[in-house]
Amino acid sequence: LFLFVKTRWHQIKACVAFSCHKKNPCVFFKRWGNLVLGLVGCTIEKSDEIGGALVVDKSKAGDGRTIVKIELWLRNKDHATRHQLLESMCSVMCDGDEKKAAELQKEFMWKVHGV
Numbered sequence: 001l002f003l004f005v006k007t008r009w010h011q012i013k014a015c016v017a018f019s020c021h022k023k024n025p026c027v028f029f030k031r032w033g034n035l036v037l038g039l040v041g042c043t044i045e046k047s048d049e050i051g052g053a054l055v056v057d058k059s060k061a062g063d064g065r066t067i068v069k070i071e072l073w074l075r076n077k078d079h080a081t082r083h084q085l086l087e088s089m090c091s092v093m094c095d096g097d098e099k100k101a102a103e104l105q106k107e108f109m110w111k112v113h114g115v
Contacts, residue, residue: 028068031093031104035070038092045088049076082110 038044051073058067094100
C-alpha cells in the first residue's frame with residue numbers, strides 16, 4: 001500500500017520506518033488507517049513535509065510471523081521537523097492516546113537519504 005502526497009522522488013530527503021512483528025497485524029493496520037486519514041485530513045502537524053507513506057510486507061513464507069513496516073518519506077532532513085512530525089504522526093496513529101504514542105515513537109527509526 002502506498003500513499004503518494006504531492007511530491008517527486010528527487011524531493012525526498014529522509015525516511016522514518018516502523019516495523020511491527022506480530023502474529024495479528026490488526027493494530028498495525030488500524031494505525032496505518034489512522035495515518036492515512038491524518039494525511040488526507042491534514043491533522044498531522046508539518047504534514048506538508050511528508051512526500052509519501054508506504055506499507056511494506058516483510059513476512060516470509062513458512063515463517064509463521066507477520067512482519068509489516070510503515071515508511072514515511074519526507075522532504076526535509078531537519079531534526080526538529082522530523083521530531084515534530086514523528087510526535088504528531090504517532091498521536092494520530094494512536095487515536096490521541098499520548099502514552100501509547102510515546103511508546104510507539106520509540107519503535108521508529110530514521111534513515112536519512114542523500115547529503
